[in-house]
Amino acid sequence: MQWESLPLNSVSTDTLRRDxxxxxxxxxxxxxxxxxxxxxxxxxxxxxxxxxxxAPLLSxxxxxP
Numbered sequence: 462m463q464w465e466s467l468p469l470n471s472v473s474t475d476t477l478r479r480d481x482x483x484x485x486x487x488x489x490x491x492x493x494x495x496x497x498x499x500x501x502x503x504x505x506x507x508x509x510x511x512x513x514x515x516a517p518l519l520s521x522x523x524x525x526p
Contacts, residue, residue, distance in 0.1 A: 474518040 484490055503509055 472518065474515075477518055478515060
């Protein structure tokens with residue numbers, strides 16, 4: 462068996478996280494629906510929380526069914 466090297470072979474958790482962070486910094490992403498006043502809700506809140514969640518890259522191609 463001979464494996465072919467493909468461009469996505471270099472994708473990893475680290476490269477995805479770096480690429481996602483870069484995309485957020487550019488502000489060129491797709492914006493979802495804009496309903497309500499989120500800024501006013503945050504200002505009116507007595508407590509706010511901020512968190513960042515990440516999960517590792519999981520393969521979508523298992524060896525067996």
